[in-house]
Amino acid sequence: MAFVNENYCNLKESFLFADIAHKVSAYAEAHPDKKIIRLGIGDVTLPLAKCVVDAMAKAVAEMGVQSTFRGYGPEQGYDFLHAALVKYYASFGVTLESDEIFISDGAKSDCANITDIFSNANTILIPDPVYPVYLDTNIMCGRHIIYMEGKPENDFLPMPDENVKADVIYLCSPNNPTGSAYTKEQLEEWVAYALKNDAVILYDAAYEAYVTDPAIPRSIFVIEDAKKCAIELCSLSKTAGFTGTRCGYTVVPHALVRKTESGKEMELNKMWLRRQTTKFNGVPYIIQRGAEAVFSEEGIKQCRESIAYYQENARIIMEGFDKVGIKYYGGVHSPYIWLQCPDGMSSWEFFDFLLEKLQVVGTPGAGFGKMGEGFFRLTAFGSRENTIEAMERIINGLKK
Amino acid sequence: MAFVNENYCNLKESFLFADIAHKVSAYAEAHPDKKIIRLGIGDVTLPLAKCVVDAMAKAVAEMGVQSTFRGYGPEQGYDFLHAALVKYYASFGVTLESDEIFISDGAKSDCANITDIFSNANTILIPDPVYPVYLDTNIMCGRHIIYMEGKPENDFLPMPDENVKADVIYLCSPNNPTGSAYTKEQLEEWVAYALKNDAVILYDAAYEAYVTDPAIPRSIFVIEDAKKCAIELCSLSKTAGFTGTRCGYTVVPHALVRKTESGKEMELNKMWLRRQTTKFNGVPYIIQRGAEAVFSEEGIKQCRESIAYYQENARIIMEGFDKVGIKYYGGVHSPYIWLQCPDGMSSWEFFDFLLEKLQVVGTPGAGFGKMGEGFFRLTAFGSRENTIEAMERIINGLKK
Numbered sequence: 001m002a003f004v005n006e007n008y009c010n011l012k013e014s015f016l017f018a019d020i021a022h023k024v025s026a027y028a029e030a031h032p033d034k035k036i037i038r039l040g041i042g043d044v045t046l047p048l049a050k051c052v053v054d055a056m057a058k059a060v061a062e063m064g065v066q067s068t069f070r071g072y073g074p075e076q077g078y079d080f081l082h083a084a085l086v087k088y089y090a091s092f093g094v095t096l097e098s099d100e101i102f103i104s105d106g107a108k109s110d111c112a113n114i115t116d117i118f119s120n121a122n123t124i125l126i127p128d129p130v131y132p133v134y135l136d137t138n139i140m141c142g143r144h145i146i147y148m149e150g151k152p153e154n155d156f157l158p159m160p161d162e163n164v165k166a167d168v169i170y171l172c173s174p175n176n177p178t179g180s181a182y183t184k185e186q187l188e189e190w191v192a193y194a195l196k197n198d199a200v201i202l203y204d205a206a207y208e209a210y211v212t213d214p215a216i217p218r219s220i221f222v223i224e225d226a227k228k229c230a231i232e233l234c235s236l237s238k239t240a241g242f243t244g245t246r247c248g249y250t251v252v253p254h255a256l257v258r259k260t261e262s263g264k265e266m267e268l269n270k271m272w273l274r275r276q277t278t279k280f281n282g283v284p285y286i287i288q289r290g291a292e293a294v295f296s297e298e299g300i301k302q303c304r305e306s307i308a309y310y311q312e313n314a315r316i317i318m319e320g321f322d323k324v325g326i327k328y329y330g331g332v333h334s335p336y337i338w339l340q341c342p343d344g345m346s347s348w349e350f351f352d353f354l355l356e357k358l359q360v361v362g363t364p365g366a367g368f369g370k371m372g373e374g375f376f377r378l379t380a381f382g383s384r385e386n387t388i389e390a391m392e393r394i395i396n397g398l399k400k
Numbered sequence: 401m402a403f404v405n406e407n408y409c410n411l412k413e414s415f416l417f418a419d420i421a422h423k424v425s426a427y428a429e430a431h432p433d434k435k436i437i438r439l440g441i442g443d444v445t446l447p448l449a450k451c452v453v454d455a456m457a458k459a460v461a462e463m464g465v466q467s468t469f470r471g472y473g474p475e476q477g478y479d480f481l482h483a484a485l486v487k488y489y490a491s492f493g494v495t496l497e498s499d500e501i502f503i504s505d506g507a508k509s510d511c512a513n514i515t516d517i518f519s520n521a522n523t524i525l526i527p528d529p530v531y532p533v534y535l536d537t538n539i540m541c542g543r544h545i546i547y548m549e550g551k552p553e554n555d556f557l558p559m560p561d562e563n564v565k566a567d568v569i570y571l572c573s574p575n576n577p578t579g580s581a582y583t584k585e586q587l588e589e590w591v592a593y594a595l596k597n598d599a600v601i602l603y604d605a606a607y608e609a610y611v612t613d614p615a616i617p618r619s620i621f622v623i624e625d626a627k628k629c630a631i632e633l634c635s636l637s638k639t640a641g642f643t644g645t646r647c648g649y650t651v652v653p654h655a656l657v658r659k660t661e662s663g664k665e666m667e668l669n670k671m672w673l674r675r676q677t678t679k680f681n682g683v684p685y686i687i688q689r690g691a692e693a694v695f696s697e698e699g700i701k702q703c704r705e706s707i708a709y710y711q712e713n714a715r716i717i718m719e720g721f722d723k724v725g726i727k728y729y730g731g732v733h734s735p736y737i738w739l740q741c742p743d744g745m746s747s748w749e750f751f752d753f754l755l756e757k758l759q760v761v762g763t764p765g766a767g768f769g770k771m772g773e774g775f776f777r778l779t780a781f782g783s784r785e786n787t788i789e790a791m792e793r794i795i796n797g798l799k800k
Contacts, residue, residue, distance in 0.1 A: 001598040002567040003519035006660040008671050043471035053464035056686065060460055063645065064453035070644040071443035105505060105681065112679035116540065119403035136678045140516065167402040198401040244470040245463065246684045260406040271408050278536045279512035281505065284646045284687055286456065 077103025179330010579730010
């Protein structure tokens, strides 16, 4: 008799975005005359950069001609993309070997699949509030999960606690959903904790391209010895608008070595290579050519223009909240603005207020964990016009 | 202390293709004047069909324009591709619901990742010889694996044995590496076994497009009640030359229900949906548009032309072996010809003979499992000219 995975029974159904969609559509139906502005979306809206489109168009044409057609590629990605990423990392001071970089279809897949190479006996440390994938993928393999609290007192940047023993630690900086970003000194503390405890940090750098201050690390590998205790996951989704184009990369340094429970020493880079060559067949050649263009001089320039557009939206949102005295986090090194709901409202009360009184849609912080209760996420991915109008409505609405 | 997955120590390093590459390059270096013909490759060589290239070029252009840009898509794939597949399946008599089909980046990923939704306590039944992914992915999660023997006596099509209790069963038909294909009657026996034992069949149909006889099933779901005991994995790699373009699909019927060890009844379709929405972010929009074109009337016609080209190569190979009295399997419903090495040679002896005497490269059967010893795989993916020349060399070489 085939048994199915019991751990799936422990997953909570997430109704967050379904509930939001339901409420918004019910409101829209009852009030067809009202213009609803959506600033809850965690997805980019600007098109791909021209040089990326050109590179993919060229690659598509190559696939139709026998002499340039490409079949199976290397599971870990083409050398041309590794080379582009080695150069990109060097631009912020990180030296990588080509074979420390694994091209993937996105950070979501990798931050979930990376669990494969770890023992199920590990204790997993996860921030709250959090991107739900870290939590659910570990529940699926029945692991012991503990939480660290993000809260106003620590600017939603939880720090290591020597009394807590964690084996695998998820960090996301700049953070989804709070937009907070660790400083170099804070990451040094995390690296010191991980080295002392032989822990491994899974560092999600999906929003690194939004970092505006050179003092804020764009990679955990700017920290000395981080290569001995960290895996970095990154994505082109927010860097280059690849949410529907799908490409990311994961860095597993050769220096990262841990033991099995029976004491066998393993290089995690080799384990991940084995995992990927066994369970994955690489990212489409066409997409890898697009990704290569992202990291070209012209590509970086074009992608920066889109990011600057979103950053100006974020600035407009922050300026609005400054005017009405609402406390917020993020927004500077992140497309996310994480705000404290006014007047002691709960996340969902504020959601209802924004929708019903002002016709603005955001995301209740409570959807990202219990520490998110009383907070709310707005994103900078709307159009300029809608962002300005939404903030005018909010400023006027909260003044009343 | 973070422990890594002990099961990885039980994986055998596969040197098959590395060993082949090493031997071939050493020979080529020592004999620069000799023309080596490679018929070992398991990868397509003809370019993508024109209508597929056109569809992807259009999709690439859409991604560069704000009004047609696509961000995150549904993890399980776009409705337009589901609709195309529902129609495709109907063409060989299988009725599917749209939400029974999950679009993926290929059958390799899915036949590996599908292990996630099963308990590690299951006994896994795997054919020998076999595509190594079935084996290695189950070793990675520490499962009990048993084998069923493919051999000349059963035409390399092992059948169920009532004395063997298996929970999860991998079947691949038409088979890689042997090219053998189960008849409808044989699959009915497998379905009866699975239903009787509450087992689940993981049916790899990656080569279904090579079936030439309507009496040979192209889907396990032509068998009555197979929806109660089977998951089907398929790929566009060999159907449409997508080995470097990456798209596949997995069918998990709603009727497939099994229990957890504690007795909770679960619909596997819902479990797989949860797995995919948690750990995967879908196939690139551009690629899905290409896949949609594969299943259009024009696309099917164009892809069939490439398959016909490979099938003619297979016919030439089989005709050659008929002339010299070499026994083989496959080749009819498959791009693979699985032959018995002549004169009692081992797989590697025959490899060396072909390389050194005739400058033809194939794949030693022993690389696919112990039952492959004494057998050898040639593929129909070479050019017509090379296939003809290789067979002339083999015919003349074996006559001597």
